[in-house]
Amino acid sequence: MATLQSVERTLHLLETLAEQGGNARLGELASACGLSKSTAHGMLDTLVALGYVSREGSRYTLGLRVQALAGPAEAPARRLREGFAPALAAFTELTGQRCVLAVPGGSRAYLTLDGLDGDGQRWLPPADAQRDALATSAVGQVFLAHDPNLLRRLRREAAQPLAMEPRLGEISRQGYALDLGASRQGLHCFALPLRVRGQVVAALGAQGSAQQLAPARLQRLARRAMRELFELISC
Template sequence: MVNENRRIQSVERALSLLEALAQAGGAARLADLAVRLELDKGTTHGLLNTMAAMGYVARHGTLYALGLRLRDVAQPLADADARLRAAFGPALRALAERSGETCYLAVPCGTRDYLYIDALEGSGSLRVASPRGRREGLTTSAIGRVFLAHEPALVRSLRRAGLLPGGLETALVQIAGQGYALDLQEAEPGLHCLAMPLRQQGRVVAALGLAGPAQRLREAALHRLARNAMRDFFDIVKI
């Protein structure tokens, strides 16, 4: 049996260096990267030089920067995101217009997280800022639970890693049955959220969600909004 919890340290360190470079604005000094990742300079230098030889990192004087090869590797992902935004953009806009709240489109990101790839900010005086480009954990919100409710492999992976909260699997059965998930101030005090699955060829590939102040988005209103959206948006996308 494959051990899904086994992690290769050198791979984790190399990818963490790329993430650190991105968070630093695309370039940073070796010493700063070593401190940030709590690595010795020799290890950091070796990892950076290896990635530089492959084009994933570039060196400019005392700075190490993200390499152009990353753009080539990421292009298929960018194209896939663009296709999803084109396919589900009408539903995103329709939900934003109907609710007046911040609405967003998200996709799974690995076996632990999901990523917001599009968002429209609400029109109210109290509104949630656009989360576009941000990652969040699968177990922490309505969006993540929608993905878990429709992808057993993700649930198994979290269970084997000991990361599945108690009682969540029962909630996932309910979410799969009713067709949407709610987050009532669980992820953040004062915030209510709604999420619905988006399918292509029968498979859940993305999720549509909204978030707003709990004082304005009452639980009963969220249930009503979800049921109406699933009915009325059926001709826009296969929800």
């Protein structure tokens, strides 16, 4: 268990460095990760030795080995971005909100591949473990409703029963999921599954304030998107 926690903390540190633009000071990283400076320094030294992080004076940057590691995963991600680009554009135009194309990213949070703001301009939100959590976000619940293995893994990791689990059957049947402030207070979202040959591989998510996306409007938009984008959300 101690080894697992050490791995999790080290990966969180690496992800935090990426979220800060791939360039940050020791104190910034330690504070963002909730670590002491000495603990963060030891982890960073290990990552430097392995080539995943470089040190430039008082700052740490992502190392070239990160790119080498990520390289094989880029082709599938690019295919999804390109394949569902028309769906993302149409979804954004329909909703007029900030929208994302997302994929599963483990059993805790989803991963955003692409995004557009309400004007159709490219927009990528920074990773946010609370907002992107599988158990509370609309996007996450779409994945859980269609992936029994992912749901079982989340059950094993949860310290208490999953509050959203009774809704997953309904999400699967109706074809969309809603988040009325569960992932973040004041934020309302809805999400649709994206399929390749019948299998859910990604999701589209729209987000806005509770004032912009009141529950009744969310329902109307979700149903309209299911009707009008049907041919774009399956390929």
